[in-house]
Amino acid sequence: MTKSVSTEQVAAFRRFNRSFTRRIGALNDHYLGQDRPLGEARLLFEIASADAAEGVSLRELRTRLGLDAGYLSRMTKRLQDQGMVRLTAHPQDNRLRMVCLTPAGRVEVEEQNRRADALAAGVLLGLDPDQRTRLTEAMTTADRLLRLAAITIERVDGHAPDARTCLDAYAHELAARFPEGFDRADLVAPDEVSGESGAFLVAYEEDRPVGCGALRRLAPGVGEIKHVWVDPVARRLGLARRILEALEREALLRDWPVVRLDTHASLTEAREMYRSCGYTEIPAYAEHVYASHWFEKRLIPRNGIERKQG
Known part of the structure; x- marks a missing residue:
């Protein structure tokens, strides 16, 4: 994945930000004509969007909105003083401060949503039906790509809780999709994908794991990619390809210029992705009860990829 960004791309991004924030009134102290x-x-x-009866924790809000703890605390205190929210302790963890809307807060959010809908409709009314369709499709694409850009992929130890959480979700999904079910004993052992033996990657969106992939040594100079998985909430973003690319970089770091993988007959979308990413179908390279298709790719080192020192 290239890391260079042109000055034209940066300028276009900033120009859109300025235009959009001005159009929706983001710079106004009275957003949507309300007194805040x-x-x-x-x-x-965001507080209204929480489903739990006890509300949402300040910790979750801080992560979701990317806010400084002190700034979030001051905003919450102002809303509490205005009678919009109520602060309590979590019933099972006194260290967590929870916040929920008061009746007055719910009324304000309902009015906020009404005004926001009216603002959006007003913008769209300035376009003909075909232009509205093009704009909404473009915004959907922009939202998808912005989400993908914000997701980070990190190497974690194979024993790490986030690694096991992802594999649990992966195994649960395969058990439901495979006609024969899925045996968790088929999952990679943590030591196979840790340290010099391999790598385990976890994708994070707002500090929450939403995908994973593993790489282990198969033979001298050959790595095997396992368990590329994306949580349903993060699908159709292009994240699986990013995880695959990151695993390929890990293979090059270890001087494994060939990577192989296998996949189940029912995972048609996986086969399509592997082929489109340059993988070639090959004869079976190992016996695997869940495999019906085997793939290989010869990796080409890119600038900035150096062999891992160890």
Whole structure:
């Protein structure tokens, strides 16, 4: 994946940001004509979006919104003083501060949503039906790509809780999809994908694991890719390809210029992705009860990829 970004791309991104924030009134201290700035309005909206009866924790809000703890605390205190929210302790963990809307807060959020819908409709009314369709499709694409850009992929130890969480979800999904079910004993052992033996990658969106992939040594100069998985909430973003590319980089770091993998007959979308990413179908290279298709790719080192020192 190239890391260079042109000045034209940067300028276009900033130009869109300026135009959009001005158009929706993000710079106004009275967002949507209500007596509060966008930051507080967004905080009320996020609190309202929580499904739990006890509300949402300040810790989760801080992660979700990317806010400084002190700034979030001050905003929450202002909303509490205005009678919009109520702060309590979590019933099972006194260290967690929970926040939920008061009846007055719910009324304000309902009005906020009504005004936001009206603003969006007003913008779209300035376009003909075909232009509206093009704009909404473009915004959907922009949202998808912005989500993908914000997701980070990190190497973790194969024993790490996030690694096991992802593999648990992966195994549960395969058990439901495979006609014969899935035996968890088929999962890679943590030591196979840790240290010099291999790598385990976890994708994070807002500090929550939403995908994974593993790489282990198959033979001298050959690595095997295992368990590429994306949580349903993060699918159709292109994340599986990013995980695959990151695993390929890990293979090059270890001087494994050939990578192989296998996949089940029912995972048609996986086979399509592997082929489109340059993998060639080959004869079976190992016996595997869940495999019906085997693939290989010869990796080409790119600038900046150096052999891992160890």
